[in-house]
Amino acid sequence: MWKLLHKLKDALIYDADREFYAKVFPDSVDSKDLMRIRKMDHADLTSVLKIEELNYEFPWSEGIFKDCFRTMTYTCWVCEAADDSIVGYCIINVAAGEAHIMNISVNPLFQRQGAGRKMLEHLIEYARSRAEKIFLEVRPSNPGAINLYRKSGFREIGTRKNYYPAKNGREDAIMFELDLVPML
Template sequence: MMWKLLHKLKDAVLYDADRDFYAKVFPDSVESRDLLRMRKMDHSDLPSVLKIESLNYNYPWSEGVFKDCFRAMNYVNWVCEAPEDMIVGYCIISVAAGEAHVMNISVSPDFQRQGAGRKMLEHLIEYARSRAHKLYLEVRPSNLAAVNLYRQTGFREIGVRKGYYPAKEGREDAIMFELDLVPML
């Protein structure tokens, strides 16, 4: 019971004053990735989220899809912010029946390959760890940076969904990944 309360408290923490202090006084002592913060997404974030979505995808989610994610009881939506409260990415997870599924994770093109994607993925893994046994996701095979990140983070390929994503030339498959969240004995 106490660990659930601690996880809820951890999810609510938004600001690390020590880290921000050291970043300002000793800028070389903190990696830029460590200055990024995660917080729950709210409706006022949608313009920034939709902009990132449209910059990254030829077939972006609509505003209605994101609003549905707010309404779904088992979905949790986050944004990743740079120190100036600029949204640099967002991620959405669904947790139900002992399984978690990364629904969407996206980083602004200006912040890609700087650790924001890894920070969000690690946040989702930590969130899911106390709530599910496995974490699943799908990714386009053409998204090599994401495929490599998932493999580096411990995900393993479990299959392919044929024609899962819309593409300029018809459909693109999805690689299905799985991460065990319960340590094997």
């Protein structure tokens, strides 16, 4: 049923020109422009868990994702390619005027094609009317994500020691923040 509702929604906001040019002139449309972001539902968990396992040595369990669905301050999305396959997902927690990006993850086959940036931009816009600041943590061993966050305006604000599990013990996390309220 969820798939049917998503297809109906997509039909209502369908961009025929973009779809036409993508099929006739495949190089004329960036693959990022054909990706869609929609709310994650339980039917997506199989795909999401596969992406999680491909990207992390210590992946989140299905139970953690289900807890995110149950917690009112968490909102979960998936990013779909033009063929409706899930290429990534993202989760944000918004409470008490602050937003915290919990996870952005892209299938390795689709990395460096704009899905991560598209989801990050979506999370920032979602949080903009709900929070004054947005925070996130990232592993120092993930330079691609660090570069994306810096290019998106995030600034480094500190380190959380021994934050992430790692093969040889623990890895620190670099903390970033982005002000969502424009400075006067």
